[in-house]
Amino acid sequence: MLSDCILIVVISVCTAFLGEGLTWLMVYRTDKYKKLKAEVEKQSKKLEKQRETETNDRVQKKKLERQEEKLKTNSRDLSLVKMKSMFAIGFAFTALLSMFNSIFDGRVVANLPFTPISFVQGISHRNLPGEDYTHCSFIFLYILCTMSIRQNIQKLLGLAPSRAASKQGTGFFTPPSQLGR
Amino acid sequence: MVIQSQKKAAAKIAADHEGKQGQSLLSKALTPEFDWSDKDEFLDVIYWMRQIMGLLLGLVWGLIPLKGLLALALFLLVNVAIVYVYYNTFQKVDEETYGGTMEILKEGLMTSFSSFLVAWIILYSALHSESSSS
Numbered sequence: 001m002l003s004d005c006i007l008i009v010v011i012s013v014c015t016a017f018l019g020e021g022l023t024w025l026m027v028y029r030t031d032k033y034k035k036l037k038a039e040v041e042k043q044s045k046k047l048e049k050q051r052e053t054e055t056n057d058r059v060q061k062k063k064l065e066r067q068e069e070k071l072k073t074n075s076r077d078l079s080l081v082k083m084k085s086m087f088a089i090g091f092a093f094t095a096l097l098s099m100f101n102s103i104f105d106g107r108v109v110a111n112l113p114f115t116p117i118s119f120v121q122g123i124s125h126r127n128l129p130g131e132d133y134t135h136c137s138f139i140f141l142y143i144l145c146t147m148s149i150r151q152n153i154q155k156l157l158g159l160a161p162s163r164a165a166s167k168q169g170t171g172f173f174t175p176p177s178q179l180g181r
Numbered sequence: 182m183v184i185q186s187q188k189k190a191a192a193k194i195a196a197d198h199e200g201k202q203g204q205s206l207l208s209k210a211l212t213p214e215f216d217w218s219d220k221d222e223f224l225d226v227i228y229w230m231r232q233i234m235g236l237l238l239g240l241v242w243g244l245i246p247l248k249g250l251l252a253l254a255l256f257l258l259v260n261v262a263i264v265y266v267y268y269n270t271f272q273k274v275d276e277e278t279y280g281g282t283m284e285i286l287k288e289g290l291m292t293s294f295s296s297f298l299v300a301w302i303i304l305y306s307a308l309h310s311e312s313s314s315s
Binding site: 001141144 | 302
C-alpha cells in the first residue's frame with residue numbers, strides 16, 4: 001500500500017514537471033508571452049497604486065478607465081496565448097490519466113483516516129469494490145498530490161501568475177459583470 | 182532648512198530599504214514587526230509558512246493518529262489560527278494594505294490543505310491501517 005502511495009506521489013511530481021516543461025516550451029519562452037506578461041504586470045501594479053490615491057478629477061478618472069481597458073485587453077490576450085497549450089496539455093494528460101487509471105483499476109491505494117462527505121465519495125471510491133468508504137482510489141490521491149505539488153513547483157520556478165495581475169481579476173474566465181467594476 | 186531635513190530623512194529611509202533588501206526571506210520572516218516594503222514578499226512568507234505547516238501537521242496527525250472529519254476541522258482551525266497570530270501579534274501588519282483579513286488568511290490555504298491531506302493519508306495508511314500488509 002505504501003509503495004502505491006509513493007508511486008502516485010512520484011507520478012504526480014513527474015507529470016507536474018512535464019506539464020510545466022511543456023508549457024515552458026510552448027508558452028513561457030515565447031517572446032510574445034514574455035512581453036505581454038511584463039506589460040500586464042506593470043499595468044496592474046500601476047493601476048493598483050493609482051487606485052489608492054483616489055481623485056475626483058474627471059480627467060484623471062477618464063485616464064484610469066482607459067488604462068483599465070488596456071489592461072483588460074492585454075490580460076485577455078495573455079490568457080488566449082496560454083489557452084492553446086493548455087488544451088494540448090489537457091488532452092495529453094487525460095490520455096496519461098486513463099492509462100494510470102487502468103493500471104490502478106479496482107486497487108485500494110490507501111486508507112483514509114476519515115470518511116469523505118458524500119459528493120467526494122464519488123471520486124475517492126471510484127472503481128473500488130465494497131462499501132467501505134475509507135478506502136481510497138488512485139484518482140483521489142493523485143488529484144490531491146497534483147493540487148499541492150503542481151502549485152508549489154509553479155511557485156518555486158516563479159511561473160505562477162503574479163498576485164497583482166490575478167487580483168485585478170481581468171482574466172479570460174472572469175465574468176463580464178465583474179469586469180465592469 | 183525644512184527641505185534639507187526632509188531630504189536627509191528620505192535618504193535615510195532609502196538606505197534602510199537597501200539594507201533590508203539584502204536580508205534573506207527567512208530572516209525577514211523571523212524578525213518581529215518587520216517593515217514589509219514589498220507586499221508580495223510578506224504574502225510569500227505566509228504562503229511558504231503554510232506549506233511547511235501543512236506538511237508537518239499532516240505528519241503529526243498521521244503519527245498520533247487523529248481520525249475523522251473533526252481532525253480535518255482541527256487542522257483548518259490550527260492553520261488559520263497560527264497565521265492569524267503570526268501576522269496580528271508577531272508581525273503586526275495592517276491587514277487593510279493586503280485587502281482585508283480574508284486575503285491573508287486565504288493565501289495558499291488550499292495548497293496547504295492538500296499537502297496536509299497527502300501527508301496525513303499516506304502516513305496514516307502506512308502505519309495504522311489493518312490491511313497495510315496487503
